[in-house]
Each structure stands twice: as structure tokens, then as C-alpha cells.
Amino acid sequence: MTSEALRGEAPGASGGGITGLVAAIGSIAAVGLGFSITLPLLALTLEDRGISSTWIGLNTAFWGLASLAITPFIPRLAGRVGTGPLLALSIGVLAICLPVFFLSPFWLWFPLRLVAGAALTVTFVLSEFWISSAAPPERRGIIMGIYATVLSAGFALGPAILTLTGTRGFTPFLTGSAVLLLGTLPVLIGMGVAPKLSHHAGGSFRRFLFLAPAATGASLLFGVVESGAFSLLPLYGQRVGHDRDTVILLGIAATIGNILLQMPMGLLSDRVDRRKLLFGIALVGLAGTLLLPLVSASFWPFMLTLGLWGGIVGSLYTVGLAHLGARFSGADLAAANAAFIFCYSLGGLVGPATIGGAMDVLDPHGFEAALAVFFVAYLFLVLTRIRRAGH
The missing domain is CATH 1.20.1250.20 (MFS general substrate transporter like domains)
Structure with missing residues (x-):
């Protein structure tokens, strides 16, 4: 064989x-x-x-x-x-x-x-x-x-x-x-x-949820941000004082940032430790989240922040996939990819409910508070993995 x-x-x-x-x-x-x-x-x-x-x-x-x-x-x-x-x-x-x-x-x-x-x-x-x-x-x-x-x-x-x-x-x-x-x-x-x-591929899907937690955790975090934050941006925009026509543009800013920054971030991931890069991306994501309350009342600073924040946070998915591909091959890669999408979908279910609930409790800045909790949890996870790999 x-x-x-x-x-x-x-x-x-x-x-x-x-x-x-x-x-x-x-x-x-x-x-x-x-x-x-x-x-x-x-x-x-x-x-x-x-x-x-x-x-x-x-x-x-x-x-x-x-x-x-x-x-x-x-x-x-x-x-x-x-x-x-x-x-x-x-x-x-x-x-x-x-x-x-x-x-x-x-x-x-x-x-x-x-x-x-x-x-x-x-x-x-x-x-x-x-x-x-x-x-x-x-x-x-x-x-x-x-x-x-x-x-x-x-x-x-x-x-x-x-x-x-x-x-x-x-x-x-x-x-x-x-x-x-x-x-x-x-x-x-x-x-x-x-x-x-082979016909026997993918028999141990669950173990791949935990074999590369920096990658699967990045997917879950991105699912939270994309489905929760991006979908609730118009509502958040209205609550901080923007009109209905303006808030439609907020998602466009994040999308443009996502389009422009994925290739540069992917290229960077070929040259540095991807696990450390994921930590850096999440750290910038947390910083951008904490910056939002300070700029959200002014249209252009808000749009610029969302563009940079959306593009960098969007690379969680890109770099996470690259990290996964570097670690596994063949049937293992197929199962790992399935685990990656599973975590993304789980984030998509958890994100809107959590962020929306936080906005009702802490109106309107529960939006940033909920996101900050997710970013901090992921940063702790990746830092733990980096320290273990160093021993």
C-alpha cells in the first residue's frame, strides 16, 4: 500500500x-x-x-x-x-x-x-x-x-x-x-x-476541530464578524446617528477593504509564521473594534476605519486556510477543510444573536463590547498555542 x-x-x-x-x-x-x-x-x-x-x-x-x-x-x-x-x-x-x-x-x-x-x-x-x-x-x-x-x-x-x-x-x-x-x-x-x-476518507472529522485551533478558531471568529457585525452594521450606524441612506454604505466600506487587502495579507502569510500573523490580525481587529466608538459619529473616519478593519479582519479566513493547507494534505486536508467550514458556520449562528443581544443590553455600544469579547478569547487561544509550540 x-x-x-x-x-x-x-x-x-x-x-x-x-x-x-x-x-x-x-x-x-x-x-x-x-x-x-x-x-x-x-x-x-x-x-x-x-x-x-x-x-x-x-x-x-x-x-x-x-x-x-x-x-x-x-x-x-x-x-x-x-x-x-x-x-x-x-x-x-x-x-x-x-x-x-x-x-x-x-x-x-x-x-x-x-x-x-x-x-x-x-x-x-x-x-x-x-x-x-x-x-x-x-x-x-x-x-x-x-x-x-x-x-x-x-x-x-x-x-x-x-x-x-x-x-x-x-x-x-x-x-x-x-x-x-x-x-x-x-x-x-x-x-x-x-x-x-479514497472511499474511507474523512472518518475522523471531530479531531480536526482541535488539531489546528489557530485556524479553526480564526474561521469561527470570522464567521462571527461577517454574519454578526457586518449584518448589524446598518442598525449600529443608525443608532449612532446616521440616516438610513448612509448606513447602507457602511457594509460597502468593509467589502472594499476586504477586496483590496486579501492578496497583500496572503502574500505576507507566505513570509512569516502564520500562527503569529493570525495573532497580529486579531490584535488589530480588537484595536479597530475599540476604536469604533470614537469615530462612529463622523462619516468619513467611520468609513475609513471600517474599510481597514474589515479588510484586515477578513484575512483571518485567508490566512487560516493557508495555515490549514500547510499542516495537512489529502484526506486529512479534506476533513480539516470541513472542520474549518463547520466553525465558520457555527460563528455565523452565534454571532448575530450574541451581538444583537449585546446591543439591546448596552445600546448602542454592545456592538463593540460583544466583538471585543470574541477577539480577546481568540487572542488567548492563539497565544496559548504559540507558547506551547515554543517549548
Whole structure:
């Protein structure tokens, strides 16, 4: 038995170099764009149908529940079906679900969210596994930075497409579905170089939650920030005195920062200790969080701070992925990627409830207080790991 088989991977598991990177990044770019069309479109459609905000929130939470449920099984599924075929199938399922949402009564949206959420999670786990497998070790950070930049750009373009198609009727749903289906083309082109896993891959998902806590903790923290802080920014902006039209721009500032800083941060991660870099990112994130109350009343200082803060904190995900790819390979990398996405989804569930609750208790600066607690907890975790590694 070869060393590859012992690790649970099949011969030819390298990911295909440049061809594999183009296939995986191209597919996830289309998925990111399609998903950024989907999220606001579904919420607005339910609102137009008279569904209350509480029920819309509960329905949206099923994305995260599906992600938590499916992630432990993805490496094993990829071993049985194949990384490329399963990735293409998942993107196709997501594309089919979108128009079905429009045609369905509200009660059916709950199982549809579960199916679509599971498919979306599979696409992220397998795309990131493929990218990590194909990336040259000495350039892994910059490759992850390119991936994060492309994905962020896709998320930014989605709302712009909705301004062209409108948010009512069947047309935007068909447009989103078509964009998603485009994501299968790079996968089909690169199918022959997709990394392969054995049928027994991914049997010990849970241990990877704790084997690289600096990486999985970064993913959880980023999930908290992205789903909690970014989604509640408009509400926080209003509470500190900005009008409704202005607060829409706050998320744009964070998104632009995210797009501009991922490649530089990825490049930096190729040249320094990634664990220490993650500590530094979280330290800057904490400092930015504590700075927000001092600048939030003034528009341009607030926007500039959010741009820098959002871009640097966004690199938690980029550098965390690079750190994970440097530590594991083959089936272990697939399982570790699944654990990484699991933690991100968990952060996405915990973040909005925690930050929103803190804002009600300490109005309005519970926003920063809750975030500061998460940053401090992560800093303690990484500092502990760095000290243990030094002994």
C-alpha cells in the first residue's frame, strides 16, 4: 500500500496545479456571485409576500443548520462520488433550488433552505480543498488571497446585478440560477485534475476541530464578524446617528477593504509564521473594534476605519486556510477543510444573536463590547498555542 493510500488519498491527488486552481477558483467565483444575488432576493421576496421578519430570520438560519449538519460527511461523500463530480452536482442542485423557491409556498422554503444550504456548503469545502491541494506550498498564502479577493468581488457584484434585473418576478431568480450554472463549467473542464480521495476518507472529522485551533478558531471568529457585525452594521450606524441612506454604505466600506487587502495579507502569510500573523490580525481587529466608538459619529473616519478593519479582519479566513493547507494534505486536508467550514458556520449562528443581544443590553455600544469579547478569547487561544509550540 502506498503512502498516499495510507493517508486516505488516491494517486493524482495534487489538484492539477494551474489548471486546478483556475477550475476551483472559477467555480467558486460564480457560486459567490450567485449566492450574493440569492440572499437579498430571498429575503425581499418573503417580505413582499407578507412574511414577518421573525419568520424570515428563522428561515434564513436554516442555511447555517444545513452547513453544520452536512460538513462532517463531505470528505466521505467526496471519496465515494469524486471531488469534481460532487462539486459540479452541488452547484447544479443550488442552481435548481433558486427558481423552485419562487414557485413554492413558504412552508416548503424550510426544506429547500436545508437542501440549498447543504449544497452550498459542499461547494465551499470542496473548492477550498481543491485550491489548497493545487497551491504550491511557497505560494499558498497569495493563492488563498486571490481566492478570497475573487470571492469578495463576486459578493460585491451580486447586488449590482439585482439593480439591473429588479427584485420582483421570476427574472432575478432565473438570472441567479444561470450564474450558478456557469460555475459548473470550470469544474467540468478541470474534472480530470480534481484531487481524489479514497472511499474511507474523512472518518475522523471531530479531531480536526482541535488539531489546528489557530485556524479553526480564526474561521469561527470570522464567521462571527461577517454574519454578526457586518449584518448589524446598518442598525449600529443608525443608532449612532446616521440616516438610513448612509448606513447602507457602511457594509460597502468593509467589502472594499476586504477586496483590496486579501492578496497583500496572503502574500505576507507566505513570509512569516502564520500562527503569529493570525495573532497580529486579531490584535488589530480588537484595536479597530475599540476604536469604533470614537469615530462612529463622523462619516468619513467611520468609513475609513471600517474599510481597514474589515479588510484586515477578513484575512483571518485567508490566512487560516493557508495555515490549514500547510499542516495537512489529502484526506486529512479534506476533513480539516470541513472542520474549518463547520466553525465558520457555527460563528455565523452565534454571532448575530450574541451581538444583537449585546446591543439591546448596552445600546448602542454592545456592538463593540460583544466583538471585543470574541477577539480577546481568540487572542488567548492563539497565544496559548504559540507558547506551547515554543517549548
